[in-house]
Amino acid sequence: MSVTIDDIRAAAARLAPVVRRTPLLTDDFVNEQLGARLYLKAECLQRFGSFKLRGAYNTVAQLEPDARKRGVVAFSSGNHAAATAAAARMFGVPAVIVMPADAPAAKLAQTRALGAEVVTYDRATEDREAIGAALAAERGLAMVKPFDDARVIAGQGTVGLEIVEDLAALGVTPDIVLACASGGGLAAGVAVAVKAQAPDAKVYPVEPVGHDDLARSLAAGARVANAPGVRSIADALLVATPGEIPFEIGRRLWAGALSVSDDEILDAMALGFQRFRLVIEPGGAAALAAVLSGKVDVKGKTVVVVASGGGVDTATFSRALARLG
């Protein structure tokens, strides 16, 4: 079961009344510094703080009304939690969200404030998928997966649709498009949308260093897992294994996979503060970090990075500010 550009266009029509068409921002200084035309897709300005509303809403909208009425369940390290809670609230149905106990406080609070029931678990010792599946079975809830679902990927793909459409309005075609990746749903959906409209563009997922399951899976030709217990400042990008559907899409459409360190991510967040006046969370800054740290040759190119979310604690944001001295 794959995802087509038509699925993404259908998702865009469903999402039009509820999501914000986020701006594609440029900065003259950054462009001069890079010798490239860099566009930043500011999904950190999306409602509820990240692109995740797109996939969650596109999924909840397609549930059978009777099933939807019983409610939904999701597991998430943060942004998908708030997104699923928000989508459920828009349809007036209950949501149960399974979240790691060490998720950023702001994300836990936001999910609860959206009316969801939050069930916490220990990231090191418990299996969130099992907890979610048990809740789904017990209460008859529909699972809204974070990435391994064609409806979710089509929803996230609308980010790519908007990128290509907004660039086309400027008379520009993208050469390179980068999006952060954990399970790979965003990077897969964006790849489908971009490659359908700009077949020569190179699309890259960007992962944390040491959490490069996509890069190793692409090399192996099959999905491989990360070593357990690897940490990264990018709390949103800590899934153990690539999603099955995202990987099947990505192995056909991605030009490779890139990875960035915590320091590279913090530097990208600092540039986001200083030049783009945006609050970008660590995971959301990974794609920008890959460009700034030279992981891909952008000279003379038109490059798009997705800044996927803005849910960051003050302590982490202060670490980024500290790098500006």
Place this chain on the structure above:
Amino acid sequence: MSVTIDDIRAAAARLAPVVRRTPLLTDDFVNEQLGARLYLKAECLQRFGSFKLRGAYNTVAQLEPDARKRGVVAFSSGNHAAATAAAARMFGVPAVIVMPADAPAAKLAQTRALGAEVVTYDRATEDREAIGAALAAERGLAMVKPFDDARVIAGQGTVGLEIVEDLAALGVTPDIVLACASGGGLAAGVAVAVKAQAPDAKVYPVEPVGHDDLARSLAAGARVANAPGVRSIADALLVATPGEIPFEIGRRLWAGALSVSDDEILDAMALGFQRFRLVIEPGGAAALAAVLSGKVDVKGKTVVVVASGGGVDTATFSRALARLG
């Protein structure tokens, strides 16, 4: 010499190729908390970090080509400096910018990086207008005033034009519009644009507490100055006296003037970080601060605040983050 809606429409046409149409953002939580529909006009996402590019470019564009070729001079505590330097660079002419020696380092650096010559002065003992006038006379430079010029006010007024147009596309008319004020150019231009299209809307300038020259001038029926030496965290809002043209417009069109404390401004910056994922500088957060601190009754209303700029040092931004605990 006043400013009309036609002047603002003409400015909008001039500015279309160079300024960004900044988004009008909302946040579900903030709306619930206020019991209002709050829209934030994100001019902190404007090119070169503030709305000031609008007025500066609209002025430089209207100089006689021969005069323009000799170059321009401006005095500014920061954003108007970068804006004038950028506008001059777009026309390929020299710019000399007179800036206070204690302006935020980021603003001094940005102005120099834009190719302008920066002349610094002591805010406590020297008169920037005299320095600017002397430079203009010596070198035959055209003065680009920060606010007391109909061309500048018309440029800033395009912010108000976009607000009303973008709300109209949503089927909404503003009840209350707030913009920060120093000399009053932005608040005057916005008032002309808003009142021409939504005559019942109330438009308020917002000043720092203790720097409320507009409020006292409105009460006195004539322009009065601030006590010398009053400081505020809002470095962009420290002009001694209202501008003559802005005051003449404002006394006809403003519903009054509001003022906010440093702590109220820091809280607004913190909310900007947490809920809007935006970096808003202290002066730029004044309008939002007035709403959050209850300076005007917004219950059930459609309210627009202009977040006018994003040029803030890390130390000041950290003070705002600290208020989130």
